Amino acid sequence: MNNIVSACGAEQGLITVDQALDLIRDKIQVLETENLKLNQALNRYLAEDIYSSINLPLFSQSAVDGYALSAPSTIEPNRSFALVGEIQAGHASELQLTQGQAVRIFTGAKIPLGTTTVARQEIVKIIDSSRIEITESLKAHTDIRDVGEEIAVGDLLASSGQQLSVGAIASLSMAGIQTVNVFQYPKVAVVITGDEVAASVEDFAAGKIFDANAPLIQAWFQQQSQQVEIFHVADTEHAVTALIQTLSKAYDLILTTGGVSVGDYDFIRPVTLNLGFEQIFWKVKQKPGKPIFFATLQRADHSACYLLGLPGNPAAVYMGMQIYTSAVLNALQGQKQPPNWFSAVLTHDVKMDARERFLRMSASFDQSILKVKSLSKQQSHMLSNLMQANCLVRIPAGQTMLEGQIVQGLFIGS
Incomplete structure (x- = not known):
């Protein structure tokens, strides 16, 4: 029977x-395919590769609020510098530092020619309006973001088939991309x-x-x-x-x-x-x-x-x-990859059925191990357990699954 x-x-x-x-x-x-403005392309799939036409950063810039310095090597504590100006982020400057000079600079501002390192403001003592002193040792090239260190002209930004997430849109925007070709x-x-x-x-x-x-x-x-x-x-x-x-x-x-x-x-x-x-x-x-x-x-x-x-x-x-x-x-939309099944450990036995089953379960981490637990009311006319479920778990056909065995699952939206 x-x-x-x-x-x-x-x-x-x-x-x-x-x-x-x-x-x-x-x-x-x-x-x-169609061409869309980037801000209209959330969750769409790219139909072509996108390469950068610019460097990121566009120019060498300061990573901190502080002072751009010109010195031949590592700067020892109590070394003083002549303060010759100020550069704000978003403002161009023709300043060019020579050895022993410093300029007040802010995060993201373009590094002036002649700069060898940047001192964050926390290690700088202001002597007067024209002179500063470094209070800690400072290596060359500290807190300088180099031109193109993140992305260089010609680098691949995004691949055909990639889904445009919030992060992808932000990254492309920073690289100056305004429109995208999508399926x-x-x-x-x-x-x-x-x-x-x-x-x-x-x-x-x-x-x-x-x-x-x-x-x-x-x-x-x-x-x-x-x-x-x-x-x-x-x-x-x-x-x-x-x-x-x-x-x-x-x-x-x-x-x-x-x-x-x-x-x-x-x-x-x-x-x-x-x-x-x-x-x-x-x-x-x-x-x-x-x-x-x-x-x-x-x-x-x-x-x-x-x-x-x-x-x-x-x-x-x-x-x-x-x-x-x-x-x-x-x-x-050109995406022909299998579903992104996860693997998890069953916390209880599951009886055999002739058909493969998808059970609504609750997945959670226990000491860094992903574990899944079945919910009650699994009949096909019932939905109330979706209030607690966060995954669908595959139970293979013709197998009794025991506590501790590995199963595949798919996370479901909230």
Whole structure:
């Protein structure tokens, strides 16, 4: 009896999670590129390498507030210098120091010719308005930022395929980059199927439920700094056909929830195939989300529309967004690397299942070791444990995992 239960949902012919992800990466056609202002390109993927046209720093400059000095070698304590001027950051100066001279200088200001070292102001004693004294020994070339020490003209700043994070944008801005060539972001339509979705509390009397999938998906895309359009469609073949046909002409990706299994009102797959889409895969040996569906339509202009059909249960939708929707969006933008799985130690046993499972877990460090702990309420219609979960953990098919064993996981957004 136990063997019959454990094999449920793992019939012959199902592909694995990794096979499904490989198919997504292999079959997807990368989108065209566009040129954007750098301040509009957060989270976008570069379509070309970027090289520096300038040195950083642009000129040799002071690393501290202090005094630029000219001396032949190491400066011993109590050595005095003639103070001949002041240079502020952002102000040009024609000053040129000779041996025994000093100039007041501020952080980031251009080092005058003849400077051999800089003394921070904490080790300088002011004798009078025209003379200073160094109170500690000071080596040559102290606190000088050399021209080009961080980046030289021609250095690679960023590589094609790199995602533009906040830090990347800041770094490129400092190097004077104002526009970037990036892959276009996919135009995405989200289709929520199901007559069971309630529009008001009064609908509960008719057996309807509140919709979690549309808010979940919209928030997920907002976290990626992207906008999507959301459509609701009735569970009729005519309504589904009309909507998918219209959307397939204008969008790069149609993301659907529900209607991909074998029920009497599951129209997404048959309608999609009737409209000329080619099935790439249907059903994956996983839990939750086995009846996931992926298909492609080649349009007359040689562009493609992709349809990713997720099951309707909210936990399956959430897992599908983190694993599969991410893979599709990345592949469309030229990113065809596997997910960045982490490794962690299980803190408890996990029973065997015929399918690979994605469990919502809590990950934390214990004496520098990353450990994961499963949360209760893992059923596919439940989402409440997402209040505590910060990762999805892969439990291999057909294996009982024991406390202390290593598992793979994926961190999920807050």
